[in-house]
Amino acid sequence: MKECHLSRMVPLAVAACATLTNLSGSCLAVDGVFDVRDYGAVGNGKKVDTAAINKAVKACSDTGGGQVRFGPGRYMSGTVHLKDNVTLFFEAGATLVGTTKLDDYQYFTPPAGTPEARFGKWHSALILGVGVKNVTIAGHGVIDGNKVFNPRGEEKMRGPHTIILGNSRNITIRDITIKDSANYAIMIEFSEQVDVRGVKVTGGWDGVHFRGWIDKPCRDINIIDCQFFTGDDSIAGRYVNRLLIKDCVVNSSCNGIRIIGPVTNMIVQDCLFYGPGLHPHRTSNRRNMLSGIILQPGGWDACDGALEDVLISDVTMKNVASPVTVLLKRGGNTVDNITITDLTATGVYRAAASVESWCETACGRVVFRDASIEYEGGGTAKQAKAPPRKPGVDARPLPVWGFYAKNAQDIILENVHLYCVKKDLRPTIFCEDINCLVLDAVRFPEFHHAAGPIVLKNVKEVKSRDVDMSIPAPANQK
Template sequence: MGSPTAGMEIPGMRAMGVFAACMMVSFGAFGQSEENILHHGATPDDDAHDTAAIQAAIDAVAKGGGGTVRIPKGRFVSGGLVLKDNLRLVLDEGAVLQGSSDCNDYGGKPQWNDALVKGTNLKNVTIEGPGTIDGNDCRNPQGEEGFRGPHGILLAGCSGIVIRNLTLERTGNYAMLCRDCTGGEFENVTVRGGHDGLHAQACTRFNVHHCDFRTGDDCLAGCDNQDFRVTDCRINSSCNGFRLGCLDLLVKDCRFWGPGEFVHQVSLGRGGQGRTNMLSAFVHFAPKDRNPRLPSDRWLVADCTIDHVDFVYGFDFDKGLWQTGQPAKRLRFQNVKATRVANPIRVLGAADRSFELTLENVSIALREDRADREVLNLTRFGSLRLTNVTLQNSGRTPVLRAREGTTVWLDRVACVPENASPFALERIDETKNDP
């Protein structure tokens, strides 16, 4: 039997050729000027604020049409900084750009758009290490949920973005927030603690490669995005790996694991020590209040491992938290191994049965203490296609429960342990079952 997905275009491949060309143009767009922040009065390794000195270096480079601003070795304390077009901000080895602990130092009245490093409607912006941006866990008592402070990096309406070889830690809100941006390259970025790692809203053509996210909140999040590639990344969270809405997504050669190494800050506000369990490797994200335009469609997750998460994937178009603005549609897992999972892949799709799930060369094993449940649970879907799949639970309940579907296609599906009644199918229009 041929693969049901043979010939399908890999998400993101079409757009990335254009994106690569854009990146080559942007790399040559910086001017020849270079400004060291020490030459503008910044002083390392003290608690004096260097905001004005760093901003002066940025403005001087911008006046000459663009160039490089260099932060040398040392710790430099700053409030909010505003980037300019054709700018390359370099943090040298041992350089730490540390955010002020006062939330009022980020652009006036504290608000959701505060950030340590901010750019709006810019072209050709690069922020690179190997130094560190340290948000200093800056909290805002008037912020969302009573504590959220400034983001690490906020870029809105920008194109030609490069963030690479950089560490971001302890940010007061998201490490990186991008809104309405086009063409983003994120390479060898390390995120530790804080909240969301990379939150993208209405962004197009992002390439995230060889990054290491270990966050208290979602690693990658946002909705209304298009043409994203996430490859060779490490994903650890006390919330979700991907809480994402995206049209055309490729996730390849990534490792997901829980529990989170950093506590979920929101749970601390509810008393106790806070939780660290990793909720989902993937969960659909399309909140109605953001008025999303795009569904999540043409997702390929390939050559990944997932361990010790509550869910591999979740989508509930009726009542799912922040999931009902646009539906999820076609999702394919290929060469994926998931171990010690607490709950089934659970889907409650749209009434038009537009959701399609394909698993090829996939194994999913439930945790021993949560094994008396199905591994897959789908309601209202167009097609479910399983090829060379191993599903492991206690053996006392079906591994698959599917209702109100158009097609269920089972090809070499193994149950561990052997199960006398492995499949519970109700109101399925067509079933194909190959041994």
């Protein structure tokens, strides 16, 4: 009888096992956690785990969401596709590594009619979210772009971005490290409610880059408590409404923050910018940092709209080409209501802080308040006589060492202290084609035989109070 019962149980057990193997992958999850190894990922840095990882993501999504977990290991992969309500969680010791096989990457297709739509495969990514919502990428692991080389890519070298979010919303990227991106570390396109917090980016090109368009800007992007050590611009982009950059460390071999198009309601607060870059600019191999912050709507191509309602406060800079540069070059853009307050900069080595319009549209109201800026100086009398040259895409030397303004409605300098390490024979302040200039509690040194110190051309109204050239120049520089 016992043998008979056993013989009957065997086929039942086999049938039960067969049923289990045919069930949804959700049966492998424990408390909503889907371990990628349970879906076939090996994590040895050699085997490509793309299919297994995406299988885990799909299983998680099919149950309504949860966490896809990467335990310690090196997971070689092509594109990982994000899905609604899914968290990718990288434990300490876990690294997602981009494969060098370019055909293993998929890409986001930007909306037709946008400039980005012209460059289809430029939008490929290691982690790709298209039209997703309620997604998190978190943990104390690493996402390694692996410097994937693409001879057909931008500059005949750039490969896939590390993370792309296209037409997505309510996204959190938290605590992870992103290294050696083959292009941008985080690319946000036509998306909203994106929170990047506690992220460290090393190497690669841009750290966080955002792109929207006139009828579909990005909205509500927060970049908080992050560290950037990038080869290209640390934070850059255009067409954003409500952008907050707070408590960040920014080290770059290009610009700290570069705004290349319309942005409204932007706050930069409590950030440190410093050069030279710890990681070289991948194209030129140089390490010197360019502008701390450069605001240049339309600086790269035509993208009409306003750069307005910008507050930059409690910012420290060291060894930058220029502290803050505001540029208008195209008639389709406007600049207004920009305030820079509590700025301390030292080691500024190339260009004065400036507010400039080189088109028919004048800049609006720009305020520098409670600022202390120390320049390297060393300008010559010959440089002082040269006319300002039209800007390119980066800050360039000017015939003035402290502050330059051109074609603006209202320029206000309040409690601004300008210093120079070396004797400089250029003017300290040079303003032309200004409707109203306010100089209130402005301090700077006077150098013998220097031009100026304040040069005004076609300035309709000047309001001056407590302007003092009493900051002493070192004795050997007078």
